[in-house]
Amino acid sequence: xxxxxxxxxxxxxxxxxxxxxxxxxxxxxxxxxxxxxxxxxxxxxxxxxxxxxxxxxxxxxxxxxxxxxxxxxxxxxxxxxxxxxxxxxxxxxxxxxxxxxxxxxxxxxxxxxxxxxxxxxxxxxxxxxxxxxxxxxxxxxxxxxxxxxxxxxxxxxxxxxxxxxxxxxxxxxxxxxxxxxxxxxxxxxxxxxxxxxxxxxxxxxxxxxxxxxxxxxxxxxxxxxxxxxxxxxxxxxxxxxxxxxxxxxxxxxxxxxxxxxxxxxxxxxxxxxxxxxxxxxxxxxxxxxxxxxxxxxxxxxxxxxxxxxxxxxxxxxxxxxxxxxxxxxxxxxxxxxxxxxxxxxxxxxxxxxxxxxxxxxxxxxxxxxxxxxxxxxxxxxxxxxxxxxxxxxxxxxxxxxxxxxxxxxxxxxxxxxxxxxxxxxxxxxxxxxxxxxxxxxxxxxxxxxxxxxxxxxxxxxxxxxxxxxxxxxxxxxxxxxxxxxxxxxxxxxxx
Amino acid sequence: xxxxxxxxxxxxxxxxxxxxxxxxxxxxxxxxxxxxxxxxxxxxxxxxxxxxxxxxxxxxxxxxxxxxxxxxxxxxxxxxxxxxxxxxxxxxxxxxxxxxxxxxxxxxxxxxxxxxxxxxxxxxxxxxxxxxxxxxxxxxxxxxxxxxxxxxxxxxxxxxxxxxxxxxxxxxxxxxxxxxxxxxxxxxxxxxxxxxxxxxxxxxxxxxxxxxxxxxxxxxxxxxxxxxxxxxxxxxxxxxxxxxxxxxxxxxxxxxxxxxxxxxxxxxxxxxxxxxxxxxxxxxxxxxxxxxxxxxxxxxxxxxxxxxxxxxxxxxxxxxxxxxxxxxxxxxxxxxxxxxx
Numbered sequence: 001x002x003x004x005x006x007x008x009x010x011x012x013x014x015x016x017x018x019x020x021x022x023x024x025x026x027x028x029x030x031x032x033x034x035x036x037x038x039x040x041x042x043x044x045x046x047x048x049x050x051x052x053x054x055x056x057x058x059x060x061x062x063x064x065x066x067x068x069x070x071x072x073x074x075x076x077x078x079x080x081x082x083x084x085x086x087x088x089x090x091x092x093x094x095x096x097x098x099x100x101x102x103x104x105x106x107x108x109x110x111x112x113x114x115x116x117x118x119x120x121x122x123x124x125x126x127x128x129x130x131x132x133x134x135x136x137x138x139x140x141x142x143x144x145x146x147x148x149x150x151x152x153x154x155x156x157x158x159x160x161x162x163x164x165x166x167x168x169x170x171x172x173x174x175x176x177x178x179x180x181x182x183x184x185x186x187x188x189x190x191x192x193x194x195x196x197x198x199x200x201x202x203x204x205x206x207x208x209x210x211x212x213x214x215x216x217x218x219x220x221x222x223x224x225x226x227x228x229x230x231x232x233x234x235x236x237x238x239x240x241x242x243x244x245x246x247x248x249x250x251x252x253x254x255x256x257x258x259x260x261x262x263x264x265x266x267x268x269x270x271x272x273x274x275x276x277x278x279x280x281x282x283x284x285x286x287x288x289x290x291x292x293x294x295x296x297x298x299x300x301x302x303x304x305x306x307x308x309x310x311x312x313x314x315x316x317x318x319x320x321x322x323x324x325x326x327x328x329x330x331x332x333x334x335x336x337x338x339x340x341x342x343x344x345x346x347x348x349x350x351x352x353x354x355x356x357x358x359x360x361x362x363x364x365x366x367x368x369x370x371x372x373x374x375x376x377x378x379x380x381x382x383x384x385x386x387x388x389x390x391x392x393x394x395x396x397x398x399x400x401x402x403x404x405x406x407x408x409x410x411x412x413x414x415x416x417x418x419x420x421x422x423x424x425x426x427x428x429x430x431x432x433x434x435x436x437x438x439x440x441x442x443x444x445x446x447x448x449x450x451x452x453x454x455x456x457x458x459x460x461x462x463x464x465x466x467x468x469x470x471x472x473x474x475x476x477x478x479x480x481x482x483x484x485x486x487x488x489x490x491x492x493x494x495x
Numbered sequence: 496x497x498x499x500x501x502x503x504x505x506x507x508x509x510x511x512x513x514x515x516x517x518x519x520x521x522x523x524x525x526x527x528x529x530x531x532x533x534x535x536x537x538x539x540x541x542x543x544x545x546x547x548x549x550x551x552x553x554x555x556x557x558x559x560x561x562x563x564x565x566x567x568x569x570x571x572x573x574x575x576x577x578x579x580x581x582x583x584x585x586x587x588x589x590x591x592x593x594x595x596x597x598x599x600x601x602x603x604x605x606x607x608x609x610x611x612x613x614x615x616x617x618x619x620x621x622x623x624x625x626x627x628x629x630x631x632x633x634x635x636x637x638x639x640x641x642x643x644x645x646x647x648x649x650x651x652x653x654x655x656x657x658x659x660x661x662x663x664x665x666x667x668x669x670x671x672x673x674x675x676x677x678x679x680x681x682x683x684x685x686x687x688x689x690x691x692x693x694x695x696x697x698x699x700x701x702x703x704x705x706x707x708x709x710x711x712x713x714x715x716x717x718x719x720x721x722x723x724x725x726x727x728x729x730x731x732x733x734x735x736x737x738x739x740x741x742x743x744x745x746x747x748x749x750x751x752x753x754x755x756x757x758x759x760x761x762x763x764x765x766x767x768x769x770x771x772x773x774x775x776x777x778x779x780x781x782x783x784x785x786x787x788x789x790x791x792x793x794x795x796x797x798x799x800x801x802x803x804x805x806x807x808x809x810x811x812x813x814x815x816x817x818x819x820x821x822x823x824x825x826x827x828x829x830x831x832x833x834x835x836x
Contacts, residue, residue: 101541101571108573115595152591159580196509203502
C-alpha cells in the first residue's frame with residue numbers, strides 16, 4: 001500500500017516527504033532528549049529540598065522556644081500572640097511529618113520528632129498557663145524540662161538532617177553521574193539517528209535516481225547507434241517514469257521505421273537486379289544469334305541483291321526464297337530492342353520453316369493455328385523460333401516418316417498457351433527433366449541449333465513475366481512426338 | 496536485493512531501537528531513587544531498644560533477633576538513639592522514648608536512680624518496659640529477660656574447678672573476676688557469688704584458692720577497662736592464674752593482652768559471649784572456655800514479653816535465657832559451619 005503510494009508520487013512530492021520524515025525523526029529525538037534532561041535537572045534541583053524543610057522545622061521549633069521564653073520574660077500580649085502564632089506554625093509543619101511506624105530510618109526518626117514535638121508543645125502550653133497563673137515554681141521547673149526537650153528535639157532534627165544530607169548527597173552524586181551518562185547516551189542516539197537518516201536519504205535518493213541513471217545509460221547506447229537495447233522497466237509513475245515510457249516508445253518507433261526502410265531498399269535492389277539479369281540474358285541470346293548468323297546486315301543486303309537479281313531473271317521461286325531468307329535475318333537487325341509482338345514471332349517461324357523446306361525439299365509439314373487477336377501481345381524476342389528449331393533438329397530430322405510440326409496459340413482463361421508440337425523422335429521423361437532443369441541444354445546446342453537454348457527461353461520469359469510464365473514438355477515416349485507448351489499471362493499485355 | 500533487504504532492516508532497527516533504548520534508560524534512572532520508599536514497610540506498633548554503647552557485638556545480635564521477631568508480629572523495633580549526633584545515657588533515652596510516645600521500651604538496665612525514675616515514668620504513661628540482660632530491680636518494669644547470673648557463676652565455678660583439678664601442684668591459685676562497675680548493678684555480684692559458692696562447697700579440701708572478687712573495672716570512661724586489664728598482666732605479683740571476664744569487651748581485651756604479653760597458657764582465660772573474634776580466640780586455645788547467653792532467644796523473648804503484656808496486661812516478671820558453655824572444640828565446629836554457610 002505504502003509502496004504503491006510511493007510509486008505514484010511525483011519527484012517533488014517524494015523529495016518533500018523524505019525531507020519531512022527525516023526532519024521529524026531528528027526533531028522527535030531531540031525533543032525527547034530535551035524533555036528527559038529537563039526532568040533530570042528538576043530532580044537535581046529537588047535533591048536538597050528535604051534538608052531545606054528540616055531546616056524550616058528547626059526554625060519553627062526555635063521560634064516556639066524563643067517566643068515562649070520571650071513571654072516568660074515579659075508576659076506581654078505581643079509575646080503571647082507571637083507564641084501562639086509560632087506554635088500554630090510549628091504544628092502545621094509537624095503535620096507533614098510521618099506518624100507511622102516504619103522500617104525506614106528517616107521516617108521513623110520523623111515519627112520520633114513528631115512525638116517529642118507534641119510533648120514539647122504540650123509542655124510549653126502548660127508553662128504558658130503556669131506563667132499566667134503566676135505559679136513561679138512550676139513554670140520554672142517546667143521550663144528547664146522544656147529546655148531539655150527542646151535540645152533533644154534539635155538533636156533529633158540535626159541528626160536527621162545529617163542523615164538526609166548524606167542520602168541526598170549520594171542521590172545528587174548518582175544524579176549528576178546519570179546526567180553525564182544521559183549526555184553520552186543522547187549523543188550516541190543522535191549519532192545513530194543521524195546515521196539512520198543518512199542511510200534513509202541515500203537509499204531513497206537512489207530509489208529516485210536509479211531509473212534516471214538507467215535512462216541515461218540507455219540514451220547513451222542509443223546515441224552510439226545501438227538500438228538493440230532492452231525495454232527499460234517502469235516501476236514508478238513520477239516524471240522519470242513518464243520519460244522512460246516515452247523513451248521506450250521512441251526506440252521502438254525508430255526500430256520499426258528502420259525496418260521498413262530496409263525492406264523498401266531491398267525491394268528496389270531486387271528490381272534493379274532483375275533488369276540487369278534480363279539485359280544480360282538478351283545480350284547472351286543476341287551474341288549467340290550473331291555468332292550464328294555472322295553479319296546479318298551483310299547477309300540481308302546480299303540476299304536482297306540476290307532477290308533483285310532473281311526477279312530480273314524472272315526466277316520467281318528463287319526470289320521468294322531469297323526474300324524469306326532476308327526476312328529471317330532482318331528480324332534480328334530490325335528487332336534490336338527486346339520486346340516484340342507475338343505476330344512477329346510467328347512470322348519469323350514462318351520464314352524459318354520456309355527456308356528449311358527449301359533446304360530440305362519440303363520435308364516438313366508445318367501447320368499453325370494462331371488466334372489472330374493475340375498477335376499484338378508483347379513477348380520477349382526469340383522465344384518461338386528456338387522451340388521450332390528444336391522440334392526440327394531433335395524431333396523430325398532423322399525420322400523415317402513424314403515430319404509434322406504444329407504451332408498453336410490460343411487463350412486459356414487469363415493465360416495464353418503457345419504449343420509447338422512435332423511427331424518426331426519423342427523424349428524420355430528423364431530427358432524432359434534434364435531439359436527443363438537446363439543441365440544438358442548448352443552442350444547439345446553447339447552443333448545443330450542456332451544456339452538459343454530452351455533454358456534461355458524460360459529464363460527470359462520468367463524475367464519478363466515475373467516468374468508467372470511456365471514451360472512444359474509432354475512426350476509419350478520415344479518416336480511418339482513431343483509437345484512443348486509455353487504458358488504466359490494474358491493480363492500483363494493489357495497493363 | 497538481499498543486501499538491500501539487510502540495509503532496510505538495519506535502518507528500521509536503528510530508528511526504532513534508538514528511542515526505545517533512550518526511554519528504557521530514562522526509566523532506569525528515574526526508577527532508581529523511588530525504590531527506597533517503595534520497599535518500606537509500615538508496622539502497627541513501634542518499640543524501641545536502648546542498649547548503651549558497650550558490647551556492641553552482643554547487642555547487635557540481640558537487636559537483630561528482636562527486630563526479626565517484631566517483623567513477624569507487625570512491630571517495628573528501633574534501636575533508639577543509635578543515629579543521634581549526641582550520645583545520651585540510657586535513662587535519657589528512655590525519657591525521650593516516653594516523650595516520643597512509643598509503644599514499648601526494651602532497655603539494658605542498671606540500678607541507677609535516674610533509670611528507675613524514667614522507667615517508672617514510662618510505665619505510668621502506659622508504655623510497657625522490659626529490661627534485658629541487666630535488671631533495673633527498683634523500677635516498675637514489666638519484666639526482665641536475662642540469663643540467670645547465679646547459674647552463670649556456678650558454670651564458671653565448675654570450669655575453675657576443672658582447671659584446678661587438671662593442675663599438677665596444689666599451690667595457692669589466684670582467680671580474678673572482672674565485673675562491670677555499673678552503678679548498683681547486681682548481676683556481677685550474683686555471678687561472683689555463684690563462683691564463690693561453687694568453689695567453697697566443692698574443693699575447699701583439695702585446693703587452696705583465693706577469689707579476688709572485689710576487683711571491679713572502673714567503667715566510667717569507655718577506655719578504662721582495657722587499660723586496667725593491661726595493668727593486671729603487667730604486674731607480675733598480682734597476675735592471676737585464672738581470669739574470668741564478665742563481658743565480651745573484657746574478654747577481647749584480656750585475650751589480646753595475653754597474646755601481647757606472652758601469657759597464653761600461663762593465665763587461664765574464661766570469656767563471655769560468642770562473637771566471631773571470641774570464637775576465633777577460643778579455637779586458637781587462647782581462651783579456655785567462654786559462656787554465652789543465647790542472644791537470638793533474648794531478642795525474641797523481649798518482644799514476646801512486651802507483646803504479651805500489651806495483650807493480656809500480664810507477663811512473667813523474669814524470663815530466663817539459656818546460657819551455653821563453649822569449648823575450643825565447639826568453637827572450631829561453629830566457625831567451620833559459619834564458613835560453610
